[in-house]
Amino acid sequence: MELLIGRIAERKILEEVLESPSSELLAIFGRRRVGKTFLIRSFFKKQLIFELSGVHNANATEQLLNFSRSMAEALGSRLAIATPKNWTEAFWQLREFATPVLKKRKAVIFFDEFPWLSSHKSGFLSAFEYFWNQWASQQPNLIVAICGSAATWMIKKVVNSKGGLHNRLTRKIRLLPFTLHETEQYLKKNNIHLDRYQILNIFMAMGGVPHYLKELKKGESAIQAIDRLCFTKDGLLSTEFANLYRSLFEAADRHIAVVKSLADKPSGLTRNEIIAACNLKSGGTTSILLEELVESGFITPYLPLHKNANKSIYKLSDEYSLFYLKFIEHSRSTGAGTWLKKSSTSSWKSWSGYAFEGICMKHVSHIKQALGISGVFTETSAWRHAPKTGNGAQIDLLLDRQDNVISICEMKFSNTEFAIDKAYAAELQYKLDAFRRESKTKKALFLAMVTTYGVKSNMYTVGLVQNEVTMDDLFDL
Known part of the structure; x- marks a missing residue:
């Protein structure tokens, strides 16, 4: 158990399963390479009797x-065991094997x-449904x-089963x-010591997928x-890209068409915009498709302020997919030094901004903690204003707080302190004014800058920036 890195919420669920006085049917699902089997x-190293x-x-x-x-291995037998004729017979063998163990202790x-x-x-x-319903439960x-x-x-047959497993799951972990x-903990465990800016760059390219991080080398x-x-x-x-989606x-x-459409539109798309962009049919099949991508962690819906769920804005939230589609898929150059060249282009600069925003959106709890509002009831949402004429405005992250404040979060990636110039200050002020006018809110508006190394103090920050959150805050618990 000491080998496990992080997974605090998941461990709590597994501890509850272990302490439960009743039988437990636990389902774990998620994209491949994410560490489900591990x-x-x-966690159940001492209780696992059959796999x-x-x-x-x-x-x-x-x-x-x-x-x-597997049954021979569980029995500790060196001799081969007769192969069951069907799954009904196999589950009967499993029942006979497990019964004496269960009389003595917890078993998985x-x-x-x-x-x-x-x-x-x-x-x-x-056969599994019968095994669970008639005996295991x-x-x-x-x-x-x-x-x-x-x-x-997994979602259709287990999580949302309408058959023999309907409402049978006792716990689920996505x-x-x-x-x-x-990610920082995992790399340190593998004796890879990088500063947080380097780790952030790696995370923007491949996300926090353990199997990918395992490939990093010391030095x-x-x-x-x-x-x-x-x-x-x-x-x-x-x-990895095609294999990833086709295996899931x-x-x-x-699914790939939806992901590519969202990669082309970093600001996100509504359900209807996705349907139009991908030539999908409006109905249940599209709803299921989007649910599958959300449940697997590839896309994330964000609820606009004062809107209902059908107005959600979907964004591509899988870092590797975003990176692959931008830099790998049609890359003409390969070999040593390729990324050194690509990472100094203007294309990388604009992409890194979107990638950093996506990472910030996954660490909203850290942002709230840095703002000192972890204990304040907060609704997280987005906001978009697109008038028929004139300039529009968009806020990707706003925190509508019960203490009569709305924190407007601006996320900016930089390899040094971020400097607000005259033009950007005017843009920020326009955004705040437009939001107050269109939302008709009476709450105080606090502009919070979320950056890598903080915001450089100058004449434009005074009276404009109320709070700062840095890269270190995103890493800290």
Whole structure:
């Protein structure tokens, strides 16, 4: 358990599962490479008595053969065990094996890549439903953990099941990539000591995905690491994009189309704008598609101020996807030094601003803590004003506070102190004036600058900037 980095909220759920006086059916889902299997194996190391992992595109015969081998391993037998004829027989064997153990202590049965076990006409899911409903759910010492990366299948067949697993889940965990704090901890554990600006650059390119971070090498700078992983022939992230989406979603082309549309529109798109941009049909299938992308952590809906959920603005929130589509997909240059050249262009400068905004949006709790309002009830939202004539305005993050204040957050990425000049000061003032006029709010408006190294004090900051949040605040707990 000491090997686990971060995952505080998830650990709390798992501790509750372990202490529960009743049987527990736990589902963990999320994008691949995010550490679902590692979390279960690490936390339940002492309680895990049986584990079976599904194999992609394997038929029922192959999966059942793997079941018999896993059963032999669980029994500590060197001899092969007869392969069950079907999944009904397999679950009966599992029941016979687990019963004497459960009379003595808590035990965990773990099914990894659960959707892959349910191959076409295998009968796996119906047999599992019977196993849980007729026996496992009656065993107070039993925890059954199921895990899967195939988001479409897990959400439809398990989380929102209308069949035998309807309302049977006792807990669920949507596992997301590491935060900045967890990323820093993970790198230190692997003896990789980078300053926070370097870590932030790495995070903007690949996010907090443990499997990607594991590829970083001691003694490499952020630029060297990105160069090697993204722009060399055998770099892990040079070809990861298509594999990532096709392993997670059925009919992944539609999901990829949505992701690409959002990558082209950093300010975000509404549901109707996504439908128009991707030539989708308005209805349940589009709602499910968007839900799958949200649940997997690729896109995030933001609720505009005083609007209902159907007016949500969707943004691409997966750092790797944003980076891949901007710099890797159509890159003509590869090899050593590629990223050193690309990261000095104006294209990188504009992209880094959007990437930093996305990271800030994932660390709103840290921003609230830095502002000293963690204990104040706050509604987080966005705001967009697009008049038919004249200049519009957009606020990507505003904190509507119960203490009669609205914090307007402006997020700016820079490798030094950020300097507000005359033109930008006028732009900020216009945005504040437009927001007050259009929202008709009577609350005080506090402009909070969220930057890497802080805001340089000058004549334009006085009376304009009320609060500052820095990169360090995003890393701190």
